[in-house]
Amino acid sequence: MLEVLNKQIVLASRPVGEPTAENFRLVEVPLASPTEGELQLQTLYLSLDPYMRGRMSAAKSYAQPVPIGGVMEGGAVSRVLASRNPSFTVGDIVQGRTGWQTHPISNGSNLERVDPKLAPISTALGVLGMPGMTAYTGLLNIGQPKPGETLVVAAATGPVGSLVGQIGRLKGCRVVGIAGGADKVAYMRDELGFDVALDHRAPDFAAQLAGACPDGIDIYFENVGGHVWEAVFPLLNNFARVPVCGLIAHYNEDGPQPGPDRLPMTMRAVLSKRLTFRGFIVTDFAAQAADFRRDVGAWLKSGAIKYREDVVHGLEKAPEAFIGLLKGRNFGKLVVKVAD
Amino acid sequence: MLEVLNKQIVLASRPVGEPTAENFRLVEVPLASPTEGELQLQTLYLSLDPYMRGRMSAAKSYAQPVPIGGVMEGGAVSRVLASRNPSFTVGDIVQGRTGWQTHPISNGSNLERVDPKLAPISTALGVLGMPGMTAYTGLLNIGQPKPGETLVVAAATGPVGSLVGQIGRLKGCRVVGIAGGADKVAYMRDELGFDVALDHRAPDFAAQLAGACPDGIDIYFENVGGHVWEAVFPLLNNFARVPVCGLIAHYNEDGPQPGPDRLPMTMRAVLSKRLTFRGFIVTDFAAQAADFRRDVGAWLKSGAIKYREDVVHGLEKAPEAFIGLLKGRNFGKLVVKVAD
Numbered sequence: 001m002l003e004v005l006n007k008q009i010v011l012a013s014r015p016v017g018e019p020t021a022e023n024f025r026l027v028e029v030p031l032a033s034p035t036e037g038e039l040q041l042q043t044l045y046l047s048l049d050p051y052m053r054g055r056m057s058a059a060k061s062y063a064q065p066v067p068i069g070g071v072m073e074g075g076a077v078s079r080v081l082a083s084r085n086p087s088f089t090v091g092d093i094v095q096g097r098t099g100w101q102t103h104p105i106s107n108g109s110n111l112e113r114v115d116p117k118l119a120p121i122s123t124a125l126g127v128l129g130m131p132g133m134t135a136y137t138g139l140l141n142i143g144q145p146k147p148g149e150t151l152v153v154a155a156a157t158g159p160v161g162s163l164v165g166q167i168g169r170l171k172g173c174r175v176v177g178i179a180g181g182a183d184k185v186a187y188m189r190d191e192l193g194f195d196v197a198l199d200h201r202a203p204d205f206a207a208q209l210a211g212a213c214p215d216g217i218d219i220y221f222e223n224v225g226g227h228v229w230e231a232v233f234p235l236l237n238n239f240a241r242v243p244v245c246g247l248i249a250h251y252n253e254d255g256p257q258p259g260p261d262r263l264p265m266t267m268r269a270v271l272s273k274r275l276t277f278r279g280f281i282v283t284d285f286a287a288q289a290a291d292f293r294r295d296v297g298a299w300l301k302s303g304a305i306k307y308r309e310d311v312v313h314g315l316e317k318a319p320e321a322f323i324g325l326l327k328g329r330n331f332g333k334l335v336v337k338v339a340d
Numbered sequence: 341m342l343e344v345l346n347k348q349i350v351l352a353s354r355p356v357g358e359p360t361a362e363n364f365r366l367v368e369v370p371l372a373s374p375t376e377g378e379l380q381l382q383t384l385y386l387s388l389d390p391y392m393r394g395r396m397s398a399a400k401s402y403a404q405p406v407p408i409g410g411v412m413e414g415g416a417v418s419r420v421l422a423s424r425n426p427s428f429t430v431g432d433i434v435q436g437r438t439g440w441q442t443h444p445i446s447n448g449s450n451l452e453r454v455d456p457k458l459a460p461i462s463t464a465l466g467v468l469g470m471p472g473m474t475a476y477t478g479l480l481n482i483g484q485p486k487p488g489e490t491l492v493v494a495a496a497t498g499p500v501g502s503l504v505g506q507i508g509r510l511k512g513c514r515v516v517g518i519a520g521g522a523d524k525v526a527y528m529r530d531e532l533g534f535d536v537a538l539d540h541r542a543p544d545f546a547a548q549l550a551g552a553c554p555d556g557i558d559i560y561f562e563n564v565g566g567h568v569w570e571a572v573f574p575l576l577n578n579f580a581r582v583p584v585c586g587l588i589a590h591y592n593e594d595g596p597q598p599g600p601d602r603l604p605m606t607m608r609a610v611l612s613k614r615l616t617f618r619g620f621i622v623t624d625f626a627a628q629a630a631d632f633r634r635d636v637g638a639w640l641k642s643g644a645i646k647y648r649e650d651v652v653h654g655l656e657k658a659p660e661a662f663i664g665l666l667k668g669r670n671f672g673k674l675v676v677k678v679a680d
Contacts, residue, residue: 054612061612062578225607238402244611250604259599263606264590267565271584271619272394272401278618279611 006031007315009100011066015056018252018326023056024072024319032105034084039111041078041094041104046315046336047125048074048322053251062281072100072318075130076338077114077121088113095124100318102338119300126333127300127307130282131159133292134245137285139164139221142243142278147172149218150237152209154178154228156194157187157308159333160245163296164221165194166305173219176212178228180328187331191306206231216240225249233266236275244279248326308332346371347655349440351406355396358592358666363396364412364659372445374424379451381418381434381444386655386676387465388414388662393591402621412440412658415470416678417454417461428453435464440658442678459640466673467640467647470622471499473632474585477625479504479561482583482618487512489558490577492549494518494568496534497527497648499673500585503636504561505534506645513559516552518568520668527671531646546571556580565589573606576615584619588666648672 005028012025034040055066055073066073076099080092085108088094096111098104114124126132143164145151151168155161156177165188168175177194179185180201188197196212198205209231216237222229226249236242269275299305310330312321318336325334345368352365374380395406395413406413416439420432425448428434436451438444454464466472483504485491491508495501496517505528508515517534519525520541528537536552538545549571556577562569566589576582609615639645650670652661658676665674 062614222607225604229607244607247604247607247611250608253604256600256602257604259601260596261599261601261603262596263602264565264587264593264597266603266606267562267569267584267587267617268590269619270617271587274402274619274621274624276616276618277607277610278616279609279614281614284614 004031004103005029006101006103008071008102009315009318010069010071011056013068014058015053015252016254019053019056019319019323021319021323026316031103034082034105037085037107039080039085039088039094039106039108040082041098041106042081043076043078043098043102043104043315043338044093044340045077045122045125046074046100046318046338047076047130048312048318048325048330048334048336049131050246050248050251050325052322053248053326073097074100075125076104077124078104079339093121095129100315102315118297122309122311122333122335122337123300123307125335126159126309127163127305128293128296131333132163132296133285133289134282135160135163135221136167136292136296137282137288138243138245138280139167139219141285141288142276142280143168143219143221143241145171145173145219148174150174150176150213150215151219151221152176152178152213152217152232152235153221153223154200155223155246155248155328156192156197157184157331158223159307161221161223162188162192162307162332163305166192166299168219169193169195170299170304176209176217178209184331187308191308200228200231210235219243221245223248233269236269236273238273240273240275242275242277244277248328251326310334312336314338344371344443345369346441346443348411348442349655349658350409350411351396353408354398355393355592356594359393359396359659359663361659361663366656371443374422374445377425377447379420379425379428379434379446379448380422381438381446382421383416383418383438383442383444383655383678384433384680385417385462385465386414386440386658386678387416387469388652388658388665388670388674388676389471390586390588390591390665392662393588393666413437414440415465416444417464418444419679433461435469440655442655458637462649462651462673462675462677463640463647465675466499466649467503467645468633468636471673472503472636473625473629474622475500475503475561476507476632476636477622477628478583478585478620479507479559481625481628482616482620483508483559483561483581485511485513485559488514490514490516490553490555491559491561492516492518492553492557492572492575493561493563494540495563495586495588495668496532496537497524497671498563499647501561501563502528502532502647502672503645505532506639508559509533509535510639510644516549516557518549524671527648531648540568540571550575559583561585563588573609576609576613578613580613580615582615582617584617588668591666650674652676654678 225247517528565587
């Protein structure tokens with residue numbers, strides 16, 4: 001009988017600027033046996049998400065960095081292979097933050113059961129999981145969409161942005177989606193039903209955005225920063241709300257950025273236009289998980305919202321796929337299929 | 341009989357950077373006679389406030405700029421000299437945005453009656469007026485003070501800051517007040533009862549602030565920007581709220597500021613610390629005027645809050661006093677006593 005090994009992707013070194021393949025290392029370790037209360041899991045799908053870039057840096061953030069040599073953090077959907085925990089049975093499908101590895105051990109404390117009859121199990125990492133709840137809670141609590149308002153969302157074919165835009169439509173907003181590339185623009189327009197779909201790579205993107213927002217912008221759901229923010233900022237209306245969910249354009253920055261210093265004029269606009277900038281993390285709204293599941297589950301079932309996955313096969317592909325994610329190469333929710 | 345003339349301070353030219361005496365001009369015009377529905381007023385107290393700097397510039401803001409040659413805008417308390425408006429009687433004391441002039445004509449539409457028995461009439465321009473309501477509404481709606489939290493407020497001997505700090509104390513916050521100069525520091529400590537009083541001109545101000553906030557900062561009421569913000573920013577706690585009320589350090593800036601560009605790292609902190617930045621103008625909370633009058637009126641009556649005025653005599657002194665206000669030379673609410 002072949003010995004099964006636990007494959008893990010560990011953080012080999014901290015990136016300076018963009019992560020590279022050298023920052024990751026694949027290791028194989030013998031399977032630990034679950035002790036009393038523990039479970040042996042087999043990872044089926046691993047989620048790759050932009051926030052993981054933050055975990056690779058030593059800088060203080062809302063969560064601890066991954067230590068050098070530590071298993072990369074991440075959410076995954078797994079099957080229970082062996083259980084010494086009365087809450088779970090062999091064969092159960094579960095999700096939790098079990099990391100970039102094929103055979104995690106868990107004490108069950110942060111696992112949730114996934115119902116395979118409700119939807120494909122990988123959606124527990126996307127539209128019905130953390131990214132979906134990020135979109136739902138950030139838009140509703142901070143964006144506070146009202147009928148007739150203009151909502152702009154970037155990274156709008158990703159799992160967060162695509163749901164933000166679709167919920168915005170359901171709430172009666174005029175939705176302008178932004179993504180990179182003709183295929184994503186077509187998807188936003190033809191599949192997601194956004195009012196306007198723009199390619200941020202177009203040389204006249206800022207002018208296109210201004211043309212697409214004749215009444216200004218009431219909500220900008222910030223996923224990216226960078227040149228998209230530059231184009232959005234002058235269009236913000238009085239009382240505009242900016243849920244700050246992600247800043248993918250800046251995750252690879254180290255140290256101070258070249259001037260001019262835009263902070264003073266930004267704060268002056270916050271004052272004179274009475275803008276709200278508010279950062280959030282999905283766990284801040286953990287109390288709304290039931291609302292999220294009820295609403296998004298119903299919308300999904302009725303066909304009111306759609307989702308798209310970008311599936312990569314094999315744990316060893318995770319580093320390359322993650323590096324591509326930070327460059328916008330994925331098209332839809334990026335997941336790694338680790339096992340059948 | 342001497343002819344009475346209406347003295348006015350008009351905007352002679354738009355300032356580039358700091359306003360100077362040359363940007364203002366004193367003119368005397370014959371008194372107009374009130375037509376049907378109008379009132380002839382005599383200005384008793386003129387309010388000088390930092391927001392007026394914005395009105396001197398042509399740049400778009402939340403209000404229209406004063407035109408060149410136009411009477412400088414501002415709130416004032418006046419006596420009714422003649423009335424052809426059934427709502428007001430000769431001798432009434434009123435307040436409204438009647439501008440930098442001795443004898444305004446008003447149609448009465450934006451005037452409010454001031455009760456001289458309630459408090460000194462000049463307080464209608466300060467603690468019981470626009471600055472007081474700015475402090476009350478901004479702190480309670482956006483700052484959302486909770487017992488045990490640390491509240492930092494700058495310009496803290498001014499009419500807004502001093503009330504913010506005192507209301508913060510009443511709500512159970514630990515209050516750190518910031519102002520410029522030993523006399524103001526003594527006043528914050530000995531009269532206003534703040535927990536800590538700091539001089540932002542001290543060479544080690546940032547270190548003093550850090551020492552004064554061992555548990556970080558939960559609310560920073562932003563009146564000033566500049567180097568005070570620099571010292572505050574790294575101390576902001578997760579979920580800190582920043583009501584953006586004023587940015588007096590930046591009002592004289594024209595054009596882009598030298599780098600580095602602090603905006604990206606500021607937005608990253610908004611995200612990772614889940615900060616809220618929200619600008620506001622007192623009129624956004626006009627619906628809370630009755631609450632404000634009830635609460636602050638009662639606190640004033642009981643001695644729970646104090647106020648301080650800096651009174652300049654004569655309309656012709658208004659430009660110089662205003663220029664000093666932007667440099668922090670006033671000590672307390674700056675008003676011009678225009679007539680007895």
